[in-house]
Each structure stands twice: as C-alpha cells, then as structure tokens.
Amino acid sequence: MTLYADLHVTRDAFRLDLELTVEPGEVVALLGPNGAGKSTAIRAIAGLLPITEGRIRLGDDLWDAPPRVFRSADRRPIGVVFQDYLLFDHLSALENVAFGLRARGTHKRTARAEAARWLETVGLSEYARTRPRSLSGGQAQRVALVRALATSPDLLLLDEPLAALDASTTLHVRAELGQHLKRYNGRTLLVTHDPLDAMVLADRLVIVEDGQIVQEGAPTEIARRPRTEYVAQLVGLNLYRGTADSNIVALDGGGTVTIASPSQGAVCVAFPPSAVSLYPERPTGTPRNTWPMQVAGVEQHAHTVRVRLTPHNAPAPATLLADITTAAVADLHLAPGQLLHATLKATEIQTYPA
Amino acid sequence: MFRRTVAVALAAVAASTLVSCGDDTPAASGTTSLSGTVNVFAAASLTGTFTRLGKDFEAAHPGVKVVFNFAGSSALAQQINQGAPADVFASAAPKNMDQVTGKGTATTFAKNKLEIAVPKGNPGKVTGLKDFADPNRKIALCAEQVPCGAAAKKVFEAAHLTPQPDSLEQDVKAALTKVTLGEVDAALVYKTDVLAAKDKIEGIDFPEATQAINDYPIATLTDAKNPATAKAFVDYVLSPEAKTVLTKAGFETP
Amino acid sequence: MRGRRERVQGRLPLVLLLPALLGLAFLLVPLAGLLAQAPWATLPSRLFSADVGQALRLSLLCASAATVICLLLGVPLAWLLARAELPGRGLIRALVTVPLVLPPVVGGVALLLVLGRRGLIGERLDLWFGFSLPFTTAAVIVAEAFVAMPFLVISVEGALRAADPRYEEAAATLGAGRWLTFRRVTLPSIAPGIVAGAVLCWARALGEFGATITFAGNLPGRTTTMPLAVYLALETDPDVAVVLSVVLLAVSVVVLACLRERWISGLR
Numbered sequence: 089m090t091l092y093a094d095l096h097v098t099r100d101a102f103r104l105d106l107e108l109t110v111e112p113g114e115v116v117a118l119l120g121p122n123g124a125g126k127s128t129a130i131r132a133i134a135g136l137l138p139i140t141e142g143r144i145r146l147g148d149d150l151w152d153a154p155p156r157v158f159r160s161a162d163r164r165p166i167g168v169v170f171q172d173y174l175l176f177d178h179l180s181a182l183e184n185v186a187f188g189l190r191a192r193g194t195h196k197r198t199a200r201a202e203a204a205r206w207l208e209t210v211g212l213s214e215y216a217r218t219r220p221r222s223l224s225g226g227q228a229q230r231v232a233l234v235r236a237l238a239t240s241p242d243l244l245l246l247d248e249p250l251a252a253l254d255a256s257t258t259l260h261v262r263a264e265l266g267q268h269l270k271r272y273n274g275r276t277l278l279v280t281h282d283p284l285d286a287m288v289l290a291d292r293l294v295i296v297e298d299g300q301i302v303q304e305g306a307p308t309e310i311a312r313r314p315r316t317e318y319v320a321q322l323v324g325l326n327l328y329r330g331t332a333d334s335n336i337v338a339l340d341g342g343g344t345v346t347i348a349s350p351s352q353g354a355v356c357v358a359f360p361p362s363a364v365s366l367y368p369e370r371p372t373g374t375p376r377n378t379w380p381m382q383v384a385g386v387e388q389h390a391h392t393v394r395v396r397l398t399p400h401n402a403p404a405p406a407t408l409l410a411d412i413t414t415a416a417v418a419d420l421h422l423a424p425g426q427l428l429h430a431t432l433k434a435t436e437i438q439t440y441p442a
Numbered sequence: 443m444f445r446r447t448v449a450v451a452l453a454a455v456a457a458s459t460l461v462s463c464g465d466d467t468p469a470a471s472g473t474t475s476l477s478g479t480v481n482v483f484a485a486a487s488l489t490g491t492f493t494r495l496g497k498d499f500e501a502a503h504p505g506v507k508v509v510f511n512f513a514g515s516s517a518l519a520q521q522i523n524q525g526a527p528a529d530v531f532a533s534a535a536p537k538n539m540d541q542v543t544g545k546g547t548a549t550t551f552a553k554n555k556l557e558i559a560v561p562k563g564n565p566g567k568v569t570g571l572k573d574f575a576d577p578n579r580k581i582a583l584c585a586e587q588v589p590c591g592a593a594a595k596k597v598f599e600a601a602h603l604t605p606q607p608d609s610l611e612q613d614v615k616a617a618l619t620k621v622t623l624g625e626v627d628a629a630l631v632y633k634t635d636v637l638a639a640k641d642k643i644e645g646i647d648f649p650e651a652t653q654a655i656n657d658y659p660i661a662t663l664t665d666a667k668n669p670a671t672a673k674a675f676v677d678y679v680l681s682p683e684a685k686t687v688l689t690k691a692g693f694e695t696p
Numbered sequence: 697m698r699g700r701r702e703r704v705q706g707r708l709p710l711v712l713l714l715p716a717l718l719g720l721a722f723l724l725v726p727l728a729g730l731l732a733q734a735p736w737a738t739l740p741s742r743l744f745s746a747d748v749g750q751a752l753r754l755s756l757l758c759a760s761a762a763t764v765i766c767l768l769l770g771v772p773l774a775w776l777l778a779r780a781e782l783p784g785r786g787l788i789r790a791l792v793t794v795p796l797v798l799p800p801v802v803g804g805v806a807l808l809l810v811l812g813r814r815g816l817i818g819e820r821l822d823l824w825f826g827f828s829l830p831f832t833t834a835a836v837i838v839a840e841a842f843v844a845m846p847f848l849v850i851s852v853e854g855a856l857r858a859a860d861p862r863y864e865e866a867a868a869t870l871g872a873g874r875w876l877t878f879r880r881v882t883l884p885s886i887a888p889g890i891v892a893g894a895v896l897c898w899a900r901a902l903g904e905f906g907a908t909i910t911f912a913g914n915l916p917g918r919t920t921t922m923p924l925a926v927y928l929a930l931e932t933d934p935d936v937a938v939v940l941s942v943v944l945l946a947v948s949v950v951v952l953a954c955l956r957e958r959w960i961s962g963l964r
Contacts (some may be wrong), residue, residue, distance in 0.1 A: 134865075134869055135869075136868070162867075167869070176885075187867070191870050210713050239870065435830055
C-alpha cells in the first residue's frame with residue numbers, strides 16, 4: 089500500500105501544491121527552505137489541517153478528500169515526531185510512550201510492558217520513570233521517536249527531528265535515527281531544511297520551494313545534478329543554466345564555459361567550488377575557462393575558505409564560488425573588492441539537460 | 443479599647459471642626475438668618491418622609507441645605523460613633539439613639555407599628571399572626587438583632603406564638619423584597635413600609651401590634667457643626683406640618 | 697567582588713519595592729486592626745458557642761460545594777471561551793464576568809427572579825415537584841456559585857490560552873480523541889490555573905454575603921453562613937462580629953495555605 093498525497097492548500101496568500109508518494113519501507117525527505125510549505129504538508133498528511141483540494145490516501149483508504157471525506161488525526165494510522173518533540177511533561181518517559189497504545193485501546197498493563205520494550209530498543213530503560221524535562225535533548229528525541237513508533241503506525245512523519253539538538257549530539261543521533269528508520273517497515277516522510285539530514289536518512293528527496301516541487305530524486309542524483317539555485321546551494325555546487333553548442337555553453341547570465349563532453353541545447357552546468365582556482369595575474373597558456381573576477385565576499389569554512397566572486401568588466405559566470413586553502417588566502421592577500429583571475433577545470437564540470 | 447478609639451476619633455473630629463470652621467459660626471437666632479448645611483443621619487425607613495421634609499425645610503429657609511444619610515439605625519449609630527460628621531440623628535430605635543447620645547436626651551417624633559405584609563392577592567391565605575407559626579407557610583421575619591426583628595419578637599411573645607420563619611432578614615427592606623417577589627407568604631414589616639409598597643403588597647392589621655410600638659427619637663448632636671440650623675430642623679420635624687407628612691406615610695405621632 | 701555585584705543586581709529596584717510594601721501594608725493593616733480589636737480574653741468562650749460552629753461548618757460546606765459546581769461547569773465554559781470558534785465570543789466573555797461587577801444583592805434578586813418560587817424556572821419546579829429553592833442550604837450554594845464562578849472561568853481561560861495547543865495535536869496523532877486529549881493532556885497542563893481559580897473561587901464563596909442573604913435568606917443552621925452571622929452581629933455587638941471575622945479569617949488562611957503547600961509539594 090502506497091501513501092499517495094495530492095495536496096493543495098490555500099491559506100491567505102500562500103499556496104501549496106504538492107504530489108507525493110511514499111512506498112512501504114521507503115524514507116522520503118521533504119527538503120526546502122523555511123516557509124516553503126513543508127510544515128503545512130506534514131500537518132495536512134497528519135490530519136491536523138484539512139486540505140483545500142486534492143486527496144490523501146493510503147492504498148484505497150481515503151484520509152482526506154474534500155469536501156466529503158476528512159479523517160481526523162486520531163483516526164489515521166500515523167506516528168509523528170515533532171520538531172520540539174512535544175513530550176507530555178506531566179507523564180514519565182514510559183507513560184509518554186504508552187500514551188498512544190492506551191489511546192488506541194490497549195490495556196494499561198500491556199501498554200506499559202510494550203512501552204518498556206520500546207524504551208529498551210533505544211537504550212533508555214533506566215529513564216522509564218524520568219519526566220521529559222529531565223532528559224537530555226538526544227534522550228528526549230529518542231523517547232519521541234519510540235512514542236511515535238509504539239503504535240506501529242503505517243506512516244511515520246518526522247518534522248525536523250534533529251533541529252532541536254546541539255551540533256555535538258546531532259551526528260550521533262542522526263546515525264541512530266537512520267538505523268531505526270531502516271528497521272521500520274512502514275512509510276516514512278521526513279521534513280527537514282538540513283540537506284545533510286535528508287541525504288543521510290532518505291531514500292528519495294523531494295525539494296520544495298514556495299509551495300511547489302522543484303526537484304525530486306535519489307540523494308546522489310540531486311547532489312550531483314541540482315536544478316535550482318537553492319538545491320545547488322544546499323549541495324554546495326556552482327550552478328548555471330545555458331545553451332550548449334558542442335563544447336561551448338553560452339550561460340544565460342552572460343559568459344561562456346568550455347565543457348569536456350560535447351552537448352546540445354538547454355543545459356545545466358554544475359561544478360564544485362573546489363574546481364575553481366584563483367590567481368593574482370592571468371595564468372599563461374592554460375585553461376580556456378579563465379575570467380577576470382572581483383572578490384565580493386570571503387567566508388571561512390571548516391578547512392577551506394569560500395570566496396564569492398562577481399564578474400569584472402568581462403562576460404563571466406555570475407556569482408562564482410571558489411574554495412581555496414587558508415594558505416592560498418594568505419598568498420593572495422585576499423580582500424573584498426580585489427581583482428583576480430579565476431580558472432575552472434573543464435573535466436570537473438557536470439553538464440545535464442535543463 | 444474600642445471605646446477609647448472612638449473617643450480619640452471624636453476628639454480629632456471636634457478639633458478639626460474647631461480649626462477649620464471656627465469663623466463659620468452661623469447666627470445664633472432668628473429663622474431668617476439660618477444658613478449652611480445640616481447633615482441629617484436618618485433611619486432607612488424615613489427615606490420617603492424625610493426627603494420630603496428636607497425639601498420643605500429648605501424652601502422655608504433659603505440658603506440652608508439639608509444633606510441626608512439614610513441607612514440602618516445601628517449602622518448610622520456606629521458611623522456617628524466613629525466620627526462621621528452628623529448634625530442630626532433620627533433613629534428607628536431608642537437603643538441606637540442611646541448608643542450615640544446617652545439616655546434621655548432625644549425626643550420621640552414618630553411611632554411605627556408592625557403589620558403583616560402579604561403578596562398582592564394573598565396567595566398564602568394568611569389571615570393573622572397565628573399563620574406565622576405554620577411550618578408549611580413561607581415566612582420571613584427580621585433578624586432579632588435589627589429593630590423590626592426585636593419588635594416582632596415582642597409581638598410573638600405577647601401572642602404566645604412560636605413563629606416558624608424560613609428566613610431572618612437583615613433589614614426590613616430585605617423582608618419586604620421577599621414579599622414583593624412572592625418568595626414568602628407573609629412577613630412582619632412596618633406599617634409605613636406596607637403603605638410605601640402598596641401597589642405590590644397588601645397589609646393585614648393584627649391586634650398584638652400595639653405590644654411593640656416602635657419609637658423614633660430625634661436629636662441634635664453635641665458635636666454638630668451647625669447647631670442652630672440643626673436645632674431648627676429638629677423643631678421642624680416636631681412641628682404640626684411635619685406631623686401631617688408623617689401621618690400620611692403611615693406613622694403615628696405622639 | 698563578583699558575589700557582591702550579583703547580590704546587588706538580584707535585589708528589587710527601589711521603585712518597585714516601595715509601592716509593593718505600601719500595597720502589602722494596605723492589605724494587611726485592616727486585618728491587623730481587626731486582630732487588635734478582637735476581645736482575646738473572651739474569644740475562646742465565644743468561639744466554641746454552638747452558633748459559631750454551626751455557621752462555620754455551613755460556610756465551609758457551602759463554599760466547597762459551590763467550588764465543585766464551579767469546577768464542573770466553569771472549566772468546560774472556560775474551554776469553550778478559549779478554544780471554540782464562537783461568534784460574539786467577546787460579548788460572551790464580558791457576560792461571564794457580569795457577576796463580578798454586579799452588586800451581589802442584585803445578583804441575589806436576579807436569582808430569585810429565575811429560581812424563586814415565582815421565578816421563570818422556579819415556578820415550574822414548585823408546580824411540578826413541589827420543590828422551592830430559596831431559603832434552603834442548596835440556595836446558599838447556588839448563590840455562592842453564581843458569584844464565584846467568574847473567578848474560576850477567568851483563571852482557567854487564561855491558563856488554557858497560555859497552554860500550547862500543539863500538545864493536544866501531538867495527543868491526536870497518537871490516537872487520542874478529543875475527550876481523552878482533554879482529560880489526559882489539556883487538564884494536566886492547566887492544572888495550576890485550575891487550582892488557582894478554584895482557590896479564588898472558594899475564597900470568594902466563603903466571603904459571599906449579598907447574593908446569599910437575598911436569595912437564600914438567613915436561618916441559623918440552614919442558611920446562616922459566617923458572613924451573614926458577622927453582619928447581624930455587627931448590628932448589636934461589634935465585638936462578636938470581630939470574633940466571627942477573626943475565625944473566618946483564620947480558617948480561610950489555614951485552608952488556603954495548606955492547599956497551596958500540598959499542591960506545590962505534589963507537583964514536585
């Protein structure tokens with residue numbers, strides 16, 4: 089049984105149009121910037137918000153089909169992990185996990201035994217009687233996860249499940265969450281604004297901007313071939329659209345790029361910032377892809393420095409990102425406004441139909 | 443302790459009166475030269491008649507203003523003892539007057555007696571005082587602590603009856619309200635109250651009422667700021683013109 | 697050095713402290729006056745007179761019963777005001793607070809007009825069941841509940857508005873229906889507001905005078921609560937009135953303090 093959601097929600101000036109499917113065992117990540125409509129989508133699927141048009145169904149089971157059918161959240165076989173978990177503070181961790189079972193009619197003793205087993209799977213047996221506010225962020229996240237899983241839902245919804253954690257615990261919790269999701273054989277829909285979460289946890293990414301899907305596919309595919317500025321930024325690539333004629337692509341924003349493998353027609357051109365090198369003087373007798381650029385900004389990343397460049401008095405790719413070493417920064421005496429020459433290796437360029 | 447506080451408070455009021463109003467002393471004699479404000483503290487049951495008398499008095503003496511404070515007699519007595527600025531006190535019971543002036547300095551200007559009040563149409567078929575001893579009837583009396591309740595007690599003792607009240611009201615108006623709304627079949631209230639509300643209730647006279655005639659004393663207070671005008675007002679209340687007004691309202695006059 | 701500076705910062709600004717202390721004095725000095733006037737020597741003998749015990753018992757009983765009624769009716773009403781999409785909700789909220797501004801005596805008359813022997817509903821009750829509410833202990837409870845309910849409703853509504861409705865959504869996604877969610881999630885989360893409202897409500901009911909004496913009348917053992925006894929005592933013997941007031945004061949302070957203590961310790 090596939091979850092099929094054709095969502096259309098209109099709210100004031102905002103409009104969400106989204107078509108999604110999630111197969112059993114599949115983890116789909118809804119990735120997009122804040123305000124893209126991800127939360128609206130998850131709320132609609134959870135039954136916390138009726139859709140304006142369209143339908144949501146699991147197999148043949150209709151959940152929402154305005155104007156006739158609307159099944160409220162408590163009657164959908166779902167589990168939700170909320171961004172800030174929303175654990176009930178007046179209940180212990182165990183009672184939180186048992187809550188869903190109790191609500192769905194399981195006898196108290198059975199529900200508690202079941203909840204204890206779930207806590208064990210996330211290594212929190214000794215915290216069974218602890219109140220949520222005394223748990224660490226990572227522990228609370230795990231309680232929230234097993235609370236959602238305890239009712240064996242057909243659909244698991246995760247709303248920014250790692251956003252409330254501090255950086256040091258995120259890595260560990262993310263890996264753990266990945267393992268739990270692998271073991272879970274229902275459908276998982278994950279909403280996140282963090283590309284790393286999406287890449288690591290999801291089988292398939294759906295990228296949303298302004299309430300519309302802009303790209304959809306496997307993480308590797310999206311990481312290599314972004315289609316919008318936003319996705320390119322997420323995966324850290326330079327992306328341009330242009331028209332290819334054999335080995336030359338005329339960019340829409342001005343300038344040309346020479347590519348290694350010939351192509352024709354409308355294409356996307358993508359390359360990592362590390363493929364760009366910077367020189368104080370125009371390098372002699374070498375690559376075709378050389379442009380005079382001006383430094384617009386410098387930003388320290390983990391082990392590299394990312395330089396943002398804009399064209400200077402010549403057609404060139406607009407807003408070019410280059411990653412160089414700290415040593416190179418010192419050699420170049422980099423400062424905003426400085427004039428440089430940027431070169432790009434043709435072999436590192438990805439070209440694909442737009 | 444209580445008494446001493448009262449004394450101190452009174453002294454303070456007297457002192458402030460002397461300081462602030464020393465040069466404001468009204469002319470000693472002659473009705474035409476009366477002036478200023480006279481503060482009259484009067485029992486609630488006098489509201490109608492005294493308002494009327496005050497207007498007449500003001501008309502007869504231009505420049506004089508009569509300001510009333512109507513409330514339960516015991517409340518008024520307490521207010522005066524706590525230093526409230528009163529020139530004249532008209533009480534519904536000699537006891538409350540005594541609390542303020544000491545015994546025997548006041549003059550009785552009116553008498554009131556009890557009457558049975560029943561809702562219009564007399565739904566409880568009340569005929570006399572004996573019906574107050576019937577537990578099946580809804581009966582309201584005044585609490586013994588207030589004058590109308592004390593009077594009722596005397597009446598029942600005289601009639602050798604044990605009343606079966608459903609409520610002991612805190613004042614005569616509250617008892618009257620219960621009758622007006624039809625919540626009780628009968629209540630014992632003053633004749634003047636029955637007369638004042640005669641479009642909503644009916645009154646039934648009973649012979650034992652003479653056993654508890656309620657005297658209304660009036661007196662000028664020793665701390666009066668405006669003794670001349672105060673005395674003139676008291677004299678007016680005791681005059682034949684005032685008697686007519688009082689009699690019309692249901693009071694008997696001495 | 698640092699310790700001293702922290703202490704200085706932790707202190708209240710003088711601008712607040714002065715009016716705060718004045719406010720405290722304003723509330724406490726009249727009570728102190730009452731205590732100073734109390735005839736302590738004769739207090740025990742007066743205290744254990746049957747009348748005082750009877751009035752006190754009746755007061756506690758009626759105030760508690762009124763609080764229970766307010767809880768049963770007021771919490772759902774507060775929920776309605778806080779959560780339901782009602783047309784004219786502002787007006788309804790204003791109407792709910794009417795008993796706060798209405799002189800209690802008028803409230804009592806209003807109750808008589810509805811529930812009295814000739815009242816809109818009371819007439820039917822009398823006709824069909826031969827039951828008449830005024831002048832009964834039940835009438836005291838009704839009068840007190842009428843006057844005290846707004847305190848509960850306002851307090852609980854405030855708590856409901858402050859409560860995060862997303863917890864209710866979380867409960868729904870776990871399969872809890874509305875009623876279960878209300879009982880197991882909403883109610884516990886607003887418990888402090890309910891307790892605060894119930895305490896206010898109880899205190900108001902305990903001190904209720906005007907509506908009670910108007911609607912329920914005054915009959916020792918049946919409808920004479922402490923405030924009524926105090927009022928009538930004031931007519932004849934102010935000393936007795938002071939004694940009664942002190943008793944009422946002491947009992948309410950003890951009950952409120954215990955309630956608060958127990959509730960706070962229960963939360964930990």
